[in-house]
Amino acid sequence: MSQLSVLYDAPGPRAVRRARIGTILAILVFVGFLAVAAKRLNDRGQFASELWSPWANPSDENFSAVWELVGKGLAATLTAATLAIVLSLVLGVLLGVGRLMLGPILRVPVVLWIELFRALPVVVTIVLVWRAFKELKIDLGPLPGDPGLWYLVIGLTLYNSVIIAEILRAGVNSLPSGQGEAALAVGLTNGQTMRAILLPQAFRVMLPALISQLVVALKDTSLAAVVSLGYLELLRRGNLISQNLDNPIQSLLIIATIFILINYALSKLAEYVERRMSRSSGDPAAAAQLEGAGA
């Protein structure tokens, strides 16, 4: 923000007055929009208490059932996102290190794998995984939880692991080259250099980007509801609730708020970590550049 304020001078009395008028005008426009929206909603009876009371009124007969379902959905969403990010981290580090360390020929399949799953829409990956497992009759029975969870987790892992591999690569490349050279000069092997010198530093640079990727994974779990995977995560639960109570606007509003609060907290955490790390070696900007807009 201090950077941006350089765009305009410290405002004098006239500019302050103008900005104040602008502020008031803008507020009036927003309030006008809100009023029109509220009137429309009201005309359609969207403020009727029976649409809201299952969510907001503890004495409503559905209140406890609704929130219990939301709790289950939330647990399912968090389970899927956590599993996906942990597995992605493991697979992503293997892929990233593979891309950095393998010889020019062995690297080719790794690069192709990374490019393939980076370019595929994650929703396509999830459905491909789901249908391929079903068609090949691979039984996920031995794994805990229902199969829907694992189709989702595997699909998300395929996508997020290649992103993490790229973040890791950017992290290692952002380190001063002297780090690796010094390690080789004192006689460490390539593998030792990667393990003991480069990776620990790259992880520090990566950490904020990793937390942001958790937000992406969390949002992407809701794709299960779109492709009717049958996994009862938060959005699917919300949709089922709204179908029973016939209040889609209200239900979606609550579900959206829950997602936004969790993701907002995670992005604040990422920002905090980034500030803490900014004094350390490496260039966080290089790693941060990689995070795009996930679904």
Added chain:
Amino acid sequence: MSPVLDNLDLYWQGFLTSLGIIGWALVGSLLLGTLIAAFRVSPVASLRAFGSAWVTVVRNCPLTIVLFFMAFGLPEVGINVSFYTFGVIGLIIYTSAFVCEAIRSGINSVSAGQAEAARAIGLPFTKTLTQVVLPQALRATVPPLGSVQIAMFKNSAVVGAFGVGGDLWSVGRNLTSAQGYAFIPVLTGVAIGYLIITLTAGALLAVLERKVAIAR
């Protein structure tokens, strides 16, 4: 692969429809995202607040929920548009938050001295922004903006999954459910369609990045 080869014309139509969604969302999200970014750097406090509220809410809300709002919410308040339109609008709203942040990071990358120099020779805010800061910022914005838009291209598949008529995804669904083709080859065809779109876009972006790269 025969389900794909037998229905190449359908796939081609779906491919074009998907490109249409992407095209509209590209233009729309750039316009809306730039507007919100301008809000976020403006001297007017309430516009700044609106901008950051927009980004916080939209960026942290899954695209699926934005689209469900469009599909179930808008009809409830009497706004009925085609699936295609609501899909495009949803995609524009969702992408605009990321476009805004990409542009803002570009503006941040212009060194403060540039704006200070512009002000020192007496340029007002609008001229500082449009003649000195933005031209430089836009070049620095190309890489992040490009990744945002490629992510949007991929997200257009989610819009397709919502049942926009005739895009790549619905072609695939139609072939499997109505015409009984095997799922995996059909979906592989859909995946190849999206791969063509994203990989081409990625290659174009790499060329563009090399062209506008500035050495600082």
